[in-house]
Amino acid sequence: MSRKGWVLADPMSANDRKGAASTAAPAPTSPAQIRNVVLVGHSGAGKTTLFEHLVAAAVPGYRPKDDGDERSIGLQVAALQVGDTTVNLIDTPGYADFLGELRAGLRAADAALFVVSSADGIDAATAQLWQECEVVGMPRGIVVTKLENGRTAFEDTLERCREAFGDCQPLYLPVAGEDGSTIVATLALLSQNVYDSSGDELAVVEATPEQRGTIEDARGALMEAIITESEDDTLLDRYLEGEQVELDVVIGDLKKAVAAGTFFPVIPISAHTGAGLTELFELFTECFPTPDRHELRAVTTLDGEPTEALNGDPSGPLVAEVVKTATDPYVGRVSVVRVFNGTLRPDDVVHVSGHPSTFAGKDVEGHPDHDSDERVGSLSAPLGDDNRPKKVAVAGDIVTVAKLAHAETGDTLSSKETPVVVEPWLLPDPLLPVAIHPVAKADEDKLAAALQRVVAEDVTMRMEHNAETHQVVLWTMGQAHVDVLLARLKDRYGVSVEAEPLRVAMRETFVAPVRVQGRHVKQSGGHGQFAVCHVEIEPLERGAGFEFVDKVVGGSVPRQFIPSVEKGVRAQMEKGTLAGYPMVDIRVTLVDGKAHSVDSSDMAFQTAGALALKEATSESTVTLLEPVEAVDIAVADDYVGAVMGDLSTRRGRVIGTEPAGAGRTVVHAEVPAQELTRYAIDLRSVSHGTGSFTRELLRYEPLPAHLAKAHLSSS
DSSP, X not given: OOOOTTSSSOOOOHHHHHHHOOSSOOOOSSGGGEEEEEEEOOXXXXXXXXXXXXXXXXXXXXXXXXXXXXXXXXOEEEEEEETTEEEEEEEOOOSGGGHHHHHHHHHHXXXXXXXXXXXXXOOHHHXXXXXXXXXXXXXXXXXXXXXXXTTSOHHHHHHHHHHHHOSOEESEEEEEOTTSOEEEEETTTTEEEXXXXXXXXXXXXXXXXXXXXXXXXXXXXXXXXXXXXXXXXXXXXXXXXXXXXXXXXXXXXXXXXXXXXXXXXXXXXXXXTTBTHHHHHHHHHHTSOOGXXXXXXXXXXXXXXXXXXXXXXXXXXXXXXXXXXXXXXXXXXXXXXXXXXXXXXXTOEEEEEOOTTTTTTOOOTTOOOSEEEEEOOOEEEEETTEEXXXXXXXXXXXXXXXXXXXXXXXXXXXXXXXXXXXXXXXXXXXXXXXXXXXXXXXXXXXXXXXXXXXXXXXXXXXXXXXXXXXXXXXXXXXXXXXXXXXXXXXXXXXXXXXXXXXXXXOEEEEXXXXXXXXXXXXXXXXXXXXXXXXXXXXXXXXXXXXXXXXOOOTTSSOGXXXXXXXXXXXXXXXXXXXXXXXXXXXXXXXXXXXXXTXXXXXXXXXXXXXXXXXXXXXXXXXXXXXXXXXXXXXXXXXGHHHHHHHXXXXXXXXXXXXXXXXXXXXXXXXEEGGGXXXXXXXXXXXXXXXXXEEEXXXXXXXXXXXXXXXXXXXX
């Protein structure tokens, strides 16, 4: 077989690979035979199209679904057999609303392939994700798509990649053939792989004299960049002095640098013609690291004690993680599992444990037990929407597991003899709230169970039963996330729900002192009800709570009924008096009253105390308090001014700013909660996708009079 590529190995051509591929499930026996690669990039860059064509290039008879990235809203995995290596290829959505799926893909992978469209360039969110991968040392490569678009050139896209990502070098150059074929120029050999419009490789030819100069310039820059990353300190000196450096040495250094995450190769491809796919598979198998180099986050015992370091040993204790949970209409529950250590087999009994932080604030009643033993169902090698039976999954592999009844996304599967839990991956808080209600009465009974399943499957969603506003609130990542969740409730669980205006839980308080009488006198034959209390109500400072003072003299209110007055006042404070919100920060003083020897009772004085609070309420004595939150907004430096201007329109107060490194700034502000209900969407627009924020309740402040009046008139 002729040697192609960069002489990394003897890779198969596109035709050779199709002939050797099999629809049987890949069955690696060691981590050395596995590569886990995740595709990342913004929506529309061509990730899903590339994913589909890579699968089609490796699996006979597979027809790519060219739906485009706009329909890619969930994580997909395809286990591909490329020579002796299993490549678990992971496609992730580019929408910011589905960041949880992206994080899951990064967790399951050992290397990331950033997909950049030559037509659209690089957005700020993709550049930020590159920085995150750099912090954890994840190996990365770059693939440039849509080169058939004549509006931009590969060189321009390469320059934008260098501006956003830092130094990166192409391993190949794209050249258009005169007959419509696509040529991939191989820098290491100064030759060209020629593909026709169907993606079949036609020939390997020498570069023409016109092309040779361009290729040699790029080859020189590539060689110098690789040698700079070499562990041999003398190699660069030898190269700069003009000494001939053996190509095999350079290729060996290239492999090491890519696997270590210090060198970032760029490969141009045309997914539809197939140009560059063979070269991409070679990058996967020859340069990207094996799973045993994946540094797993902290693993502890169930008591929180650290365990011994794991090294991806198939014969060691089992440690695996559920990276996605879904429900198949025919199979039932299906879990995508990454095995980090040990070996997973069908019918194994494993321990299922969830990290305490994974479901914090989920508010899911009757949530499945997350500290129990469970028998593993059948194993399958994933292939998009299809699964192929598999007998075993060794350390480093990714596999789908059927019918894990208790395991949810983010849970750890481990040996029942030595159960452990893996620290969950980092996820942002869902900060877009949407209130929902069932469309029909028949949907009410089914809603709770359906929400429980949806929340358990989606780690980026939180559900809240707000006792004050009596609303069911879903906290989500964005509007697209909302739309998907509501559609899932209807299509998968048969529950139709609608969004309704979100109500912000406020407070009520007195703003002026007042003295009133609470009088509850009823006579209906037999024992009646008699209670009169005179109270003074005055406001306290914010956060002071409630004080009850007894100043009764002369026994006008019997001692046994004084606590009854306080109890009635407290009960009415919980219900509110002006708009139904809890009342806070007041002092109520009982100064006088009347009682009847027969008709007075505990309940009568409770009622009188509540009536006194109602009697004192008017728009001049009671006002609404709105929650104010401390908000920290991290944003690219270029958009700090826009963010601060937007905050001023939300009645926000900027407290200060501080640099966050890597061209980012954190803006500290105080903003009324009412102004933050859609901020997750608006910040994305104002900051061009570079902003993120956290929020925390700070205090309650009086709602401005004109807003309070509007609120009361609408409630």
